[in-house]
Amino acid sequence: MEKYQLRSGFTTGTCAAAAAKAATAMLLAGNHLKHMKLVTPKGTEADLPLFHVVIKKQEASCAVQKDAGDDPDVTDKALVFAAVQYFDGDEAEALKTCYRYDGEGGSSPLFLTAGEGIGWVTRPGLSCPVGMPAINPVPRIMIFQSVEEARREAGYEGPLRISISMPEGKKLAEKTFNSKLGIEGGLSVLGTTGIVKPMSEEALTATIRLELHMKAVAGDKRVILTPGNYGEAFIKETLSLSMKEGVTCSNFIGDAFGMAGAEGFDKILFAGHIGKLIKVAGGVYNTHSKYGDRRMEILWDCVTAVRKDREELKLTILNANTMEEAAGILKEQGILEPVMEEAVHRIQNYTAQWSGGKRVEVVTFSTANGILGMSEGAEELIRLFAKGATHREITGG
Structure with missing residues (x-):
């Protein structure tokens, strides 16, 4: 009998990056999208459907539904939202709650923060600074690079502000170790390869x-x-x-x-x-x-x-x-x-x-x-x- 192969899924970071890339493309072009493709750090192409698409004059947002494959991940089927807006605020003030990414080829910086359901770091020792959103380094880079790609394709060089949220995050975080680790208010945006392997x-x-x-x-x-x-x-x-x-x-x-x-x-x-x-x-x-x-x-x-x-x-x-x-x-x-x-x-x-x-x-x-x-x-x-x-x-x- 052929052995059943456990199915892999995509990390929260991949979902956030896909949603952020799609929201950026829709904000800058004004067109509704139904799905978004990106390549994970492991080299796997993800083609993820979009939900709850909203396009306004100054902001666009959408969600990607987490698919953890056969891994018993508490975030499986949860919606990961990204909202992208034109940024015209004070950069120094933004850096109190946002990560910054300096754009490529003379483009203005990108700013990344957390919305509802994403945790905030309250104790040292994690890979995110105290007082900042619990968006780990690899997902941060994935999000920034995905948004940068969409911005470059649209020919736009101005600053943007990205916000990642998970409406179910605060409740789901109660099933994780986050509070013990000093992450309050919600879930972490995790992932190193972009792929979720069944629990090992x-x-x-x-x-x-x-x-x-x-x-x-x-x-x-x-x-x-x-x-x-x-x-x-x-x-x-x-x-x-x-x-x-x-x-x-x-x-x-x-x-x-x-x-x-x-x-x-x-x-x-x-x-x-x-x-x-x-x-x-x-x-x-x-x-x-x-x-x-x-x-x-x-x-x-x-x-x-x-x-x-x-x-x-x-x-x-x-x-x-x-x-x-x-x-x-x-x-x-x-x-x-x-x-x-x-x-x-x-x-x-x-x-x-x-x-x-x-x-x-x-x-x-x-x-x-x-x-x-x-x-x-x-x-x-x-x-x-x-x-x-x-x-x-x-x-x-």
Whole structure:
């Protein structure tokens, strides 16, 4: 059977550039267009239909509908609008909220800003300056060059102002990491190749890397890492800590610790459900099931390190369906605590190696039994995180 090929789509940046090019052409020529072609940075030609075309004397606008292909992108099917108008304002004033592009061949500058649904940058560390629209460098160049091409074809050399908007952007942004990254008010205009590839491991690890980088740029020296939703809930409800201090690393445990070490975090709290963390105790770098499932074997190895005379338990543990069930068996045998102590010690050793020797404290838990194990310095580090949160609430820092 032929394997199904996932369909690629176009980035928000490509949609914005196509809409801006079309709006420019319609403003300068006065003709309605039904679609617009452009070539993405990757060399792929996009021929995108236009919606909501409006042409006025001083301004033209239109929209391109985002098509993310088979990628589960929250912006799929959202409309990306561009409005282009003749510019006769104060350039110095415009630069407070606009990016500038100096025209080619003696043409006047172009100015680019954001309208409804596009976020604004409030924290350093991103590829856009603080106080400016969250329109990343590659999409900015795409938009400017597309508008410049349309302006040149029309024989016009005067200045223009471009505004990109996404009416659904503010609502859609709630489903993204934007607020955690310091982007307020809407979505980012993203893209490096102009093409959306279906979600890959590279995309996920890039998100983790960016979150860690943002925290490092903000001056943080400690961070919480957790694999997923169970860990997040545990951190909030049981440890009474905020995930503002945390980064969710999914199955990319080893990668996340390597990134945290490279960013200079010197204290890392690693908290998660034993079903995930027991794999780390066996040195499993990526805990996705496609790389294998050795949970019970790793747990049994921890058991034998604690008690050599427990061979009769071997089949019971190895045949357990879940770590919750296995933990219950160990609890009945009265050896849950020392086995978890051994597992935590191993987790601590591996994660410290992956982070380049940083201080890592570990807390693991189960739904039925709560906290199962904590490394020796975990309580102290938890208090530091709690103290830091209290300080921020008082100072607003």
